[in-house]
Amino acid sequence: MDLSLTLDDIDSVGISHSTNNDISNATYLNKHWKLIARVEKHNDGCYASVKPEMISSEHPLASIKDATNAITYSTELLGNITLIGPGAGRLETGYAVIEDILSRHKKSLMR
Structure with a gap:
């Protein structure tokens, strides 16, 4: 992607704030919480993150x-x-x- 990123450029959120209620809600919605690293390149720059995301049970990353x-x-x-x-x-x-x-x-x- 021809990007030069440092740790300070990455929006990082851990799983320590996840609750049993979060997990129950995901299960009810047929979804899963996963710690996802994401990099998106746009015309005006880029966005990089590592954080919990709720994804569909059908998404390949869910398994x-x-x-x-x-x-x-x-x-x-x-x-x-x-x-x-x-x-x-x-x-x-x-x-x-x-x-x-x-x-x-x-x-x-x-x-």
Whole structure:
């Protein structure tokens, strides 16, 4: 998207303010609460957020659970496209940590 964002540019809201009533209302409406990261590019700039959103039970992101990652692209020609794949489970996280350590070590050797 050719954007340069910092954490200060992202509207962030956690789930700590969610209540049992919020969850009950979503269930009643046949919806689910999900923590959604969103980036929208507009002619006058961009909007980025990470916050709880209520989505329809039919939306592909509604079924995402545990260590699974998903992204939905909204396109002009094809509509919404959702990609779903494995997230950071125990083995994947361990591999990523080792990879980061080795990368830092290589960089320190080059100095």
